[in-house]
Amino acid sequence: MTKLKVDFGETKLETRIQGTGTLRFCTTLSPSFALFALDLEDDIDYGSYFELEGIVMEQGKTKILDVMLTRKDGWTKDMIDDLMGDMMTTGNRTICVSGYPERREEKFNDKTNIFFVHAVDIKLLEADKVYKAEPPQEDSDVPTTDPSANVNTKTATNTDANTNTAESNKVEDDTSLENGHHKHHNKRPGNKRPKNSDRGANDNSRFAKLAFFLLSEFGGYDGLGSLPVLDVAGGSGGLAFELVFKHQLPCTVVDTRPVQFSAGQKKHLEFRNQSHDALDSIGKDKTTPLVENLKGRFQAGTSDDGLLRQLQTLLETESVLKGLPSSKIRKRADFVEANEKLRELLKEQRCSVLVGLHPDQATDPIMDIGFALNLPWVVIPCCVFPNLFKQRQLEPSGKLVRTYDDLCEYILQQHPSVKETTLPFRGRNRVFYWKPAPSNDE
Numbered sequence: 001m002t003k004l005k006v007d008f009g010e011t012k013l014e015t016r017i018q019g020t021g022t023l024r025f026c027t028t029l030s031p032s033f034a035l036f037a038l039d040l041e042d043d044i045d046y047g048s049y050f051e052l053e054g055i056v057m058e059q060g061k062t063k064i065l066d067v068m069l070t071r072k073d074g075w076t077k078d079m080i081d082d083l084m085g086d087m088m089t090t091g092n093r094t095i096c097v098s099g100y101p102e103r104r105e106e107k108f109n110d111k112t113n114i115f116f117v118h119a120v121d122i123k124l125l126e127a128d129k130v131y132k133a134e135p136p137q138e139d140s141d142v143p144t145t146d147p148s149a150n151v152n153t154k155t156a157t158n159t160d161a162n163t164n165t166a167e168s169n170k171v172e173d174d175t176s177l178e179n180g181h182h183k184h185h186n187k188r189p190g191n192k193r194p195k196n197s198d199r200g201a202n203d204n205s206r207f208a209k210l211a212f213f214l215l216s217e218f219g220g221y222d223g224l225g226s227l228p229v230l231d232v233a234g235g236s237g238g239l240a241f242e243l244v245f246k247h248q249l250p251c252t253v254v255d256t257r258p259v260q261f262s263a264g265q266k267k268h269l270e271f272r273n274q275s276h277d278a279l280d281s282i283g284k285d286k287t288t289p290l291v292e293n294l295k296g297r298f299q300a301g302t303s304d305d306g307l308l309r310q311l312q313t314l315l316e317t318e319s320v321l322k323g324l325p326s327s328k329i330r331k332r333a334d335f336v337e338a339n340e341k342l343r344e345l346l347k348e349q350r351c352s353v354l355v356g357l358h359p360d361q362a363t364d365p366i367m368d369i370g371f372a373l374n375l376p377w378v379v380i381p382c383c384v385f386p387n388l389f390k391q392r393q394l395e396p397s398g399k400l401v402r403t404y405d406d407l408c409e410y411i412l413q414q415h416p417s418v419k420e421t422t423l424p425f426r427g428r429n430r431v432f433y434w435k436p437a438p439s440n441d442e
């Protein structure tokens with residue numbers, strides 16, 4: 001018997017799982033997100049794909065196949081409408097589905113994991129009708145309607161994933177921070193700033209993708225569940241929204257800008273509310289593990305339950321590390337101005353990881369403070385500020401850090417165990433992260 005191994009948070013895009021059965025329920029949660037489930041036929045050899053290594057599959061016993069259709073997988077609104085219409089028609093109850101599997105860690109109900117397929121081909125056997133997903137859109141701009149849709153950072157590849165090299169070698173203009181806003185200066189003809197779209201600043205999928213990266217690198221829901229992620233330079237709270245509302249994880253934003261959710265984010269919360277009700281109406285006799293999973297997620301995501309906090313201040317090396325023996329401060333400290341709460345929170349190590357997504361002037365403080373206080377950090381650098389940070393030098397040449405590529409190299413040089421990966425969003429998507437060595441090795 002072939003065993004298929006699917007890790008937590010993993011999707012197997014190339015694998016196909018096929019099942020035939022009778023429609024258990026179907027529901028459309030948004031124009032681009034629908035679910036249905038099949039009661040599988042008896043004679044199917046479900047062991048070959050349900051017996052996943054290390055996982056006890058509830059579906060294996062009950063023979064239920066949960067199926068998801070999303071725009072990301074190539075299901076358009078019209079296709080979903082037609083399919084759901086056909087499925088509801090009496091007589092079209094026997095269905096054959098082929099799709100790729102996804103496994104999720106379960107946080108929102110008592111099962112330990114969830115396994116389902118993303119449909120690629122659907123055959124309505126009585127009607128002799130076939131629906132096929134269009135080629136998947138890897139990196140759609142449209143925020144996913146499935147709040148828990150996954151990103152497999154281990155295998156995801158994206159042609160946009162690596163920032164254009166010419167752009168990344170440009171020396172950048174400085175900007176200075178005034179009351180938390182950027183004041184542009186030093187604009188000379190021929191020294192054009194890269195457009196925001198080049199930097200990925202308008203690719204809002206970065207927040208969800210980073211949230212999943214954090215979950216996969218920092219111990220899943222257990223690892224991030226008790227202490228807040230410190231979202232440094234979090235701006236209006238894009239990452240915080242993902243962590244708090246979509247994953248029910250605590251997050252504290254450190255930025256002078258106030259957290260302010262957009263109309264789109266508020267609408268998304270409404271969608272979750274309505275979806276919860278739609279799933280609830282499926283009823284106890286027809287429910288499935290995926291339905292229960294999503295119900296939990298949607299319900300959890302409508303209130304922050306005190307998980308979201310904000311410290312409206314700057315993260316600055318000196319103000320946080322003040323009072324520590326100077327030997328613990330391994331880099332220069334440029335900034336002043338303390339914030340008691342932030343300092344206490346960090347010194348008592350009451351955060352799980354320091355995160356900086358395009359953190360501008362907070363890049364060095366995140367690393368400094370992480371190293372000094374033995375707290376893991378993640379930095380996705382963006383702007384360089386060569387005139388502001390004149391002390392940044394590359395080793396061994398002593399070259400000053402003037403370009404994005406220089407800045408990435410500089411970050412890598414901060415410690416031999418700084419790791420690098422990329423996330424599949426447009427623009428500046430190189431991710432650097434560091435974890436302290438386990439205490440007995442120190």
Ligand SMILES: C[S@@+](CC[C@H](N)C(=O)[O-])C[C@H]1O[C@@H](n2cnc3c(N)ncnc32)[C@H](O)[C@@H]1O
Nearest residue numbers: 180233234235254255314315357358360361362
């Ligand atoms: C380019 S925005 C990124 C915002 C958000 N992370 C995102 O990806 O949309 C940079 C943010 O860094 C903040 N910032 C700059 N220096 C900071 C510091 N030392 N501490 C906290 N926030 C800082 C600014 O206020 C601004 O909101």
